Amino acid sequence: MIEVRQVTKRYGNVLALDDVSVTIERGDIFGMIGYSGAGKSTLLRCLNGLEQPTSGEVIIDGIDITKVSKRALRQIRQKIGMIFQHFHLIQTKTVYQNVAFSMKVAGKSNAEIAERVPELLHLVGLSDRANHYPAQLSGGQKQRVGIARALANNPDILLCDEATSALDPTTTASILQLLKKINEELDITIILITHEMEVVQTICHRVAVMEDGKIVEEGDVYHIFASPEQPLTKQFVDTVHSLTLPARLLEERTGDILQLTFRGDDAEQAIISKAATRFAVDLNILHGQITYIQDRALGTLIVELLGEPKERKRAAAWLTERTNRLEVLGYAS
Ligand SMILES: Nc1ncnc2c1ncn2[C@@H]1O[C@H](COP(=O)(O)OP(=O)(O)OP(=O)(O)O)[C@@H](O)[C@H]1O
Numbered sequence: 091m092i093e094v095r096q097v098t099k100r101y102g103n104v105l106a107l108d109d110v111s112v113t114i115e116r117g118d119i120f121g122m123i124g125y126s127g128a129g130k131s132t133l134l135r136c137l138n139g140l141e142q143p144t145s146g147e148v149i150i151d152g153i154d155i156t157k158v159s160k161r162a163l164r165q166i167r168q169k170i171g172m173i174f175q176h177f178h179l180i181q182t183k184t185v186y187q188n189v190a191f192s193m194k195v196a197g198k199s200n201a202e203i204a205e206r207v208p209e210l211l212h213l214v215g216l217s218d219r220a221n222h223y224p225a226q227l228s229g230g231q232k233q234r235v236g237i238a239r240a241l242a243n244n245p246d247i248l249l250c251d252e253a254t255s256a257l258d259p260t261t262t263a264s265i266l267q268l269l270k271k272i273n274e275e276l277d278i279t280i281i282l283i284t285h286e287m288e289v290v291q292t293i294c295h296r297v298a299v300m301e302d303g304k305i306v307e308e309g310d311v312y313h314i315f316a317s318p319e320q321p322l323t324k325q326f327v328d329t330v331h332s333l334t335l336p337a338r339l340l341e342e343r344t345g346d347i348l349q350l351t352f353r354g355d356d357a358e359q360a361i362i363s364k365a366a367t368r369f370a371v372d373l374n375i376l377h378g379q380i381t382y383i384q385d386r387a388l389g390t391l392i393v394e395l396l397g398e399p400k401e402r403k404r405a406a407a408w409l410t411e412r413t414n415r416l417e418v419l420g421y422a423s
Pocket residue numbers: 101104105106124125126127128129130131132133
């Protein structure tokens with residue numbers, strides 16, 4: 091388990107982290123999302139002791155790593171692997187040598203290296219590229235080498251710093267699936283920072299939303315998608331989970347336009363038809379979609395609510411209570 095307790099980090103008069111507290115359970119895939127400058131990289135670097143907080147504690151499996159000796163920290167670091175946006179491979183070494191190098195640095199014997207490296211290359215799907223140099227690999231393959239290298243010393247934790255930001259969508263998907271497999275099969279806790287909510291949607295169990303050095307919202311990923319509270323969280327959720335109505339439809343509408351978000355197990359149609367019978371209103375469905383957050387469905391509907399103002403208001407209040415999120419996109423003119 092990782093506990094960040096009231097961590098503050100100042101660079102001169104820049105407050106990069108402002109009293110951040112968060113707990114990451116063993117086996118989680120934990121996402122940290124935020125725009126550039128939010129403090130994500132600084133927080134990640136505090137987790138592996140590359141950065142010393144100005145104040146606060148970073149406790150990994152019961153040990154506050156901000157208080158240990160350099161030697162002890164080096165040992166703890168061996169249990170923490172890291173992968174990077176731009177891979178950071180050694181260009182003059184082959185794939186095999188890149189992975190072997192981190193084991194050599196950790197003092198592993200040649201026999202251990204000779205046994206482990208082929209296993210790792212097999213795990214990341216690069217057995218046939220062992221003798222290639224980084225320049226001969228695609229971005230996705232380079233990241234696979236980065237992952238193999240990060241796993242070489244059997245870490246408990248894998249930190250991913252924008253690991254898919256330099257990759258195209260298909261390659262991103264395959265790297266995310268590999269990370270998921272590593273989490274499930276090797277029981278490695280994964281902490282990833284990203285500015286893409288799609289990455290969070292695809293593999294994270296929990297997510298923290300960061301802004302100006304603070305965590306503004308944190309929770310289970312499905313819950314965050316279904317009921318985001320902070321404006322920034324809503325913005326991120328909307329990047330993958332929003333519907334756009336053609337401008338013509340919005341202009342021609344005569345009723346209120348509502349966007350409703352439902353959990354997958356809710357009977358959306360039943361709620362819509364019940365609202366129509368319960369109140370003197372009509373509801374036209376204009377648009378809808380179901381998004382899957384890992385295996386759980388989250389539905390969105392845009393409806394036009396027609397009727398007298400008082401009835402529309404009552405129906406909207408009734409719907410608000412029965413949906414996860416109701417937003418008014420436009421009122422009847
Ligand atoms: N070594 C440093 N010296 C001075 N200021 C720094 C240093 N590292 C980070 N900062 C500042 O701290 C703040 C947080 O930066 P950080 O890199 O953690 O944000 P981020 O969310 O990871 O952004 P990005 O996605 O662009 O990397 C920024 O204002 C940044 O300029």
